[in-house]
Amino acid sequence: MAENDWLAGQFETERTRLQAVAFRMLGSPSDADDAVQEAWLRLSRTDASGIANLGGWLTTVVARVCLDMLRSRKSRREAPLDDDITGAELQGHAPGGDPEHEALMADSVGLAMLVVLETLSPAERVAFVLHDMFDLPFEEIAPIVGREPAAARQLASRARRRVRGAGKDEDADVSGQRRVVEAFLTASREGDFTALLALLDPDVVLHADATAVESARAAAAAGAPPFNREIRGAHAVATAFAGRAQAARLALVGGTVGAVFAPGGNPRAAFRFTVAEGRITAMEVIAQPDNLVSLAVSIIAE
Numbered sequence: 619m620a621e622n623d624w625l626a627g628q629f630e631t632e633r634t635r636l637q638a639v640a641f642r643m644l645g646s647p648s649d650a651d652d653a654v655q656e657a658w659l660r661l662s663r664t665d666a667s668g669i670a671n672l673g674g675w676l677t678t679v680v681a682r683v684c685l686d687m688l689r690s691r692k693s694r695r696e697a698p699l700d701d702d703i704t705g706a707e708l709q710g711h712a713p714g715g716d717p718e719h720e721a722l723m724a725d726s727v728g729l730a731m732l733v734v735l736e737t738l739s740p741a742e743r744v745a746f747v748l749h750d751m752f753d754l755p756f757e758e759i760a761p762i763v764g765r766e767p768a769a770a771r772q773l774a775s776r777a778r779r780r781v782r783g784a785g786k787d788e789d790a791d792v793s794g795q796r797r798v799v800e801a802f803l804t805a806s807r808e809g810d811f812t813a814l815l816a817l818l819d820p821d822v823v824l825h826a827d828a829t830a831v832e833s834a835r836a837a838a839a840a841g842a843p844p845f846n847r848e849i850r851g852a853h854a855v856a857t858a859f860a861g862r863a864q865a866a867r868l869a870l871v872g873g874t875v876g877a878v879f880a881p882g883g884n885p886r887a888a889f890r891f892t893v894a895e896g897r898i899t900a901m902e903v904i905a906q907p908d909n910l911v912s913l914a915v916s917i918i919a920e
Contacts, residue, residue, distance in 0.1 A: 622662075625661065625662070625666055628672055629658055629661060629676070632672070632673055632676050633654060635673075635677075636653075636654045636657060636676055636677065636680050637650050637651065637654050639677060639680055639681065639684075639747065639748070639751075639752060640653040640654055640680050640683075640684055642735070642747045642751055643681070643684040643685075643688065643743055643744055643747050644684055644687060644688070645735060645736060645870065645916055646915070646916045647916060647917075648883075649687060652687075653680050653683045653684050653687060654680060656679075656683045657676050657679045657680045657683060660679055661675075661676065661679070674758070677748075677752075677754070678758070678761075678762055681744055681748060681759075681762045682762055684744060685740055685741070685744050685762065685763065688740035688743060688744070689740045734780060734781050735747075735781070737780065738777050738780060739773075741763045741764075741765070741773050742773045742774070742776055742777040742780075743777065744759070744762060744763055745759050745763055745770050745771075745773035745774040745777065746773070746774045746777035746778060746781070748762070749770075749774045750774060750777075750778060756768075756770045756771045756774070759774075792874075792875060794893065794896070795874060795875045795891065795893045796868070796875045796918075798817060798891070798893045798896060798897070798898060799868065799875050799876060799877060799891055799893070800868060801813070801817055802814065802817050802859075802863075802891070802898060803863050803866055803868065803877055805817060806859045806860065806861070806862055806863035806866070807861070807863050807864055807866075808861075809860045809861035810860075811856055811857075811860050814852075814855075814856035814859060814860060815852050815853070815856050817897060817898055818852035818855055818856060818897060818898050819852065819894070819897040819898060819899040820851065820852050821850070821851065821852075821899070822850075822851065822852055822855050822897075822898055822899055822900060822901065823848065823849070823850050823899075823900050823901075824848065824849040824850075824855050824858070824900070824901040824902070824903070825847065825848055825900075825901070825902050825903070826846070826847055826848075826849075826902070826903035826905075827847075827903065827904055827905055827906050827909065828847070828906070829905035829906045829907075830887055830903040830904065830905035830906075831846065831847055833886075833887065833905055855901065863877065865879055865881065866878065866879050866889065867879075867880060867917050867918075868917070868918045869888070869915050869916060869917045869918055870915070870916040870918060871888045871889065871890050871913055871915050874890065874891070875891070875918070876888060876889050876890045876891055877889040877891075878915050878917060880915070880917065885910050885915050886905065886910075887903060887904065887905040887910075888903075888904045888905075888910055888913055888915055889901060889902070889903055889904075890902040890904070
C-alpha cells in the first residue's frame, strides 16, 4: 500500500506537465485528461522499480496514447477538423488537474495555433509538440513516432514550416471569426433581432442534421422557435436564433471558432460558422453523437 501511495504521489507531481503535453497534441482538455488517465492506468500495472526516469517514461506513454488518439480521429473523418501563446504556456506550465481550468487551457494555447496543429499529420504533430514545445531530443521522439531520429527531425521541420507559414494572417482570421461568433451569441441570447440581421449575410444558409432538427422540434413544443433541416436568408435565420442561444458556449469546433451546447460538460450540439467580410455566410448545426465525437470540441473561455 505504501508503495502505491508513493507512486500515486510521484504521478501527481507530473500530472500538470503531462496534461499540458497531451492538450497541445490533442487540442481538447477532456481528451488530454483521458490520455493522462490512461498513462496512470499503465503505470499502475507496471513494475515501477525498473523505471529509471519516471517523468520521461510517463511523457513517452502519454505521447504514444495521444498518437493513437490522433490516428483514430483521422480515420473517423476524411478531412482534418483541426491570441498568441504565452511563454509560460508554451513551456508547459499550464494549469491542470482542476476541471475549472479546462476552458482556460483551451484559450491559453492560442486558437490560431490549435487550428494550424489540426492540419498536421498525427506524427508531425507529436514530433513538433514534443521537440519545439517541450524540448525532447529527436532520439527520444523517434521510437514514439516509429521513425529514425533523422526522419523524426524532418517531421518536426515540416510541421514548423507549416506553423510559421500560417503567420499573422491566420491569427487575424481566427480573431475576426471569434469576434463575429461572440457577437452572434450575445445577440441571440439577448433576442436582439437587429444585431442578428447585421451579423448575417443576406443570403446566409443554415444546415442542421436530423438529430438537431428532432431536438428543436421537442423544444418547439415548449415554445421555442421552429427549426428545419435548411433555413435560408438572414431574416429566417435571425428568427430561428433570436433568444435561443442561452446555454451555448464559445468553442473550437472542427478547426474554426464556433459554439457548443454542452450541459454538464457533455456536448449535445455544435455550431459551425463560415464568416466572410465580418458576416456569417453559412451555419451548420451538428447534434448526431458520432459526428460530435469526431469534432473534438474544445470550449473557449469567454
